[in-house]
Amino acid sequence: MSDHDYATLVREDRVHTSLYRDGTIFDEEMDRIFKNTWVWVAHESDVPVKNSFKTSWVGREPVIVTRDREMKVNVLLNRCRHRAASVCEKKKGKASVFVCPYHGWSYDPDGTLRKVPHAAGYPEDFDKSEFPLISLRVETYQGMIFATFNNDIEPLVDYLGPARKWMDLFMKQGAGYGVKTLGEHKFRFPGNWKIQLENTTDAYHFPIVHKTFLDSLDAETENVFDVLGQGGWVEDLGNGHSVMVMIPDLIDLEDNLDAPIPDRFAELAQELRDEGHDDATVRKVVRAVGGSGFNLNLFPNVACSMAFFRVLRPVTVEETEIMHVAIGMDGGPAAGNRERLRLHEHFQGPMGFGTPDDAEGWERVQRGAHAGEDLWIMLNRGVDAPAGVAEPGHNAGDVSAETGMRAAYQQWKRMMTA
Amino acid sequence: MSEALEMTATITLAEATQFIWAEADLLDRLDYKPWLKLWTEGGKYIIPTERDPADYAEVLNIVYDNKVMREARAKRLLSGFSMSSAPPARTVRTVSRFVVTASGDDFIELRAAQMLAEYKYGHMRFLPADMRYRIVRAPDGTLLLDEKIVTLINAEDYQFGIGYLL
Ligand code: FES
Numbered sequence: 094m095s096d097h098d099y100a101t102l103v104r105e106d107r108v109h110t111s112l113y114r115d116g117t118i119f120d121e122e123m124d125r126i127f128k129n130t131w132v133w134v135a136h137e138s139d140v141p142v143k144n145s146f147k148t149s150w151v152g153r154e155p156v157i158v159t160r161d162r163e164m165k166v167n168v169l170l171n172r173c174r175h176r177a178a179s180v181c182e183k184k185k186g187k188a189s190v191f192v193c194p195y196h197g198w199s200y201d202p203d204g205t206l207r208k209v210p211h212a213a214g215y216p217e218d219f220d221k222s223e224f225p226l227i228s229l230r231v232e233t234y235q236g237m238i239f240a241t242f243n244n245d246i247e248p249l250v251d252y253l254g255p256a257r258k259w260m261d262l263f264m265k266q267g268a269g270y271g272v273k274t275l276g277e278h279k280f281r282f283p284g285n286w287k288i289q290l291e292n293t294t295d296a297y298h299f300p301i302v303h304k305t306f307l308d309s310l311d312a313e314t315e316n317v318f319d320v321l322g323q324g325g326w327v328e329d330l331g332n333g334h335s336v337m338v339m340i341p342d343l344i345d346l347e348d349n350l351d352a353p354i355p356d357r358f359a360e361l362a363q364e365l366r367d368e369g370h371d372d373a374t375v376r377k378v379v380r381a382v383g384g385s386g387f388n389l390n391l392f393p394n395v396a397c398s399m400a401f402f403r404v405l406r407p408v409t410v411e412e413t414e415i416m417h418v419a420i421g422m423d424g425g426p427a428a429g430n431r432e433r434l435r436l437h438e439h440f441q442g443p444m445g446f447g448t449p450d451d452a453e454g455w456e457r458v459q460r461g462a463h464a465g466e467d468l469w470i471m472l473n474r475g476v477d478a479p480a481g482v483a484e485p486g487h488n489a490g491d492v493s494a495e496t497g498m499r500a501a502y503q504q505w506k507r508m509m510t511a
Numbered sequence: 512m513s514e515a516l517e518m519t520a521t522i523t524l525a526e527a528t529q530f531i532w533a534e535a536d537l538l539d540r541l542d543y544k545p546w547l548k549l550w551t552e553g554g555k556y557i558i559p560t561e562r563d564p565a566d567y568a569e570v571l572n573i574v575y576d577n578k579v580m581r582e583a584r585a586k587r588l589l590s591g592f593s594m595s596s597a598p599p600a601r602t603v604r605t606v607s608r609f610v611v612t613a614s615g616d617d618f619i620e621l622r623a624a625q626m627l628a629e630y631k632y633g634h635m636r637f638l639p640a641d642m643r644y645r646i647v648r649a650p651d652g653t654l655l656l657d658e659k660i661v662t663l664i665n666a667e668d669y670q671f672g673i674g675y676l677l
Pocket residue numbers: 173174175176177178193194195196197198
C-alpha cells in the first residue's frame with residue numbers, strides 16, 4: 094500500500110475498518126511504527142540488581158532486558174548470533190551469563206560474546222567482537238524503560254514531551270518510596286491492538302461495561318468512580334500521547350492529604366498506625382494506595398492507567414496480548430502493597446470484575462468489524478473540555494471525548510506515511 | 512465424645528470426592544448461590560499467577576477471594592450485566608487424580624487434577640489445572656470448603672477472559 098493509501102484511511106473524525114483486519118497493514122505497522130519509535134519494555138524495578146533480567150518484546154521481536162555489572166540497562170535481541178536459537182526462555186531472574194543451549198555460545202549481560210566452545214574449529218580470523226547479542230538503543234524516564242531499533246529518532250524525553258508531567262504525577266503512587274512492580278496479569282483477546290489502544294482513553298464505555306464493577310463497590314467508592322460526572326477531560330499531549338482525567342481530585346496524590354480517610358481504607362490506616370507510622374505517613378500511603386485519577390496513554394504500547402501499567406503487544410492482526418502490571422511502593426509498608434494487590438485483583442486480570450468485560454467488548458468489535466465492505470470506525474465524539482483545565486495550546490475535549498483516539502490515529506498516520 | 516461421633520468426624524476420600532464432584536456440578540450449571548454456602552467463614556478461593564508461592568496473600572493472583580469477594584463475584588456473574596458472563600460460556604469439567612495430602616479428625620486435604628473445556632462464540636478452550644482442597648466438617652456434620660486453590664497449567668502465562676468460576 095502506498096503512503097497515499099494510508100493517508101486516506103485515517104480522517105480527522107474516523108478511521109477505516111481495514112485498520113483492524115488487514116494483515117498487510119499490520120505487517121507495515123510492525124515495521125513503520127514498532128521498529129521506528131520508543132517502545133516500552135520493562136520497569137527498572139523488574140531488573141533491580143546487577144545480573145538481573147526480564148524477557149520482553151519490541152513489536153514482534155523477543156528481547157531480554159538486562160542489568161549488567163555496571164548497573165547499566167541493556168535491551169538485547171533474544172537470538173543467538175550463531176544460528177539464531179533464543180538464548181533465554183525464562184520470564185525473569187538472575188544470570189551472570191546467557192549460554193545458548195544449542196552449541197554453547199555464551200554472552201555477558203551486556204551482550205558481549207564471551208566464549209565459543211571448541212573455538213579451534215573456527216578459522217583464525219574469527220573475531221568474537223563481531224557477534225554480540227544485538228543491542229537496542231535504550232533510554233528511561235521515571236523508571237520506565239523504553240527501547241528502539243531506530244538510532245536516529247529524538248531522545249525519549251523529547252518524544253514523551255508534555256506526557257512527562259503526567260508520568261511524574263503517576264509515580265507519586267510510590268508515596269515517596271519509589272514505584273515497584275508487584276506482578277502481572279496477562280491475557281489475550283482475539284482482536285487488533287488498536288482496539289485496546291483506543292480503550293485506555295475511552296471513558297464513554299466505563300459506566301456501561303463496568304456496571305458490575307461499580308455495583309460491587311460501597312457507595313462512597315462508587316461515587317469516586319463516577320468517571321463521567323466529575324468535570325474530567327481528555328488532552329492531546331502530542332506524538333500520539335494523551336491523558337484522560339477521570340477523577341480530578343486524584344491528579345496529585347500529594348494534595349489534599351488532610352481530607353478524611355475513605356471508609357474503605359480505614360482498616361489499612363489503622364494497620365499502618367499500629368505499625369507505628371505517624372499520621373502524615375499514614376495519610377500519604379493511604380492516598381497513594383488508592384491510585385491516580387487519570388489514564389496516560391503513551392503511543393504505541395503502554396499506558397499509566399490509574400493504578401497500574403497497561404502494556405499491549407500485537408501478536409497478529411487479529412490477536413493482541415495485554416499485560417496489566419501491578420505496582421506498589423518500593424520498600425513501603427507491606428500492608429499498603431497487600432492492599433494494592435487486592436485492589437488490582439478486584440478489577441484487573443482474566444477474572445477481574447472489569448477486565449473480562451473489556452476483553453469481551455474488544456472481541457465483539459473485531460467480530461463486528463468483519464461486516465460491511467467500506468465502513469468506518471467513528472471517532473467524532475466530544476465537546477469542549479471544561480474551561481481552564483487543559484494546558485493552553487493543547488487540543489482537549491470533555492472526559493468522554495474521543496480526542497485521545499484521534500491523537501493516536503493522527504500519529505499512526507504520520508508514522509505510516511513518513 | 513462418643514465413639515459414633517468420632518467415627519463421623521473423620522472425612523473419608525469417598526466423602527471428599529463426592530463433595531468435590533457435587534461442587535464441580537454446581538459450577539458447570541452456574542448454580543452459584545448454593546455454591547456460596549459450601550464455604551467456611553474464613554474460606555479462601557485462590558487462582559494464582561505463579562506456582563506455589565510462599566504466601567499467596569503477598570503476591571498477585573488472578574483470584575484471591577474471601578467471603579465478601581466470593582459473594583460479590585457470584586452476584587456479578589449472575590447479574591446479567593457483565594457482558595463476559597451474559598451470555599455465559601458453557602463449561603464441562605471433571606476432577607480426578609485425587610491424592611490425600613493430610614487428614615485429621617475434622618479435615619482432609621487433597622491434591623487433584625481438573626480438566627475443564629469452555630465453549631463460546633464457536634471456539635473451544637481447554638483449561639487444565641492442578642487443584643488443592645482443604646475440606647472441613649462443620650459442627651452439624653456437613654462438609655465445607657476451607658481452601659480451594661486452582662493452579663492453571665499455564666498460570667504464569669496469558670489467559671483469555673474467564674467469565675465463570677473455576
Ligand atoms: S545457535 Fe546458539 S550456539 Fe549455535
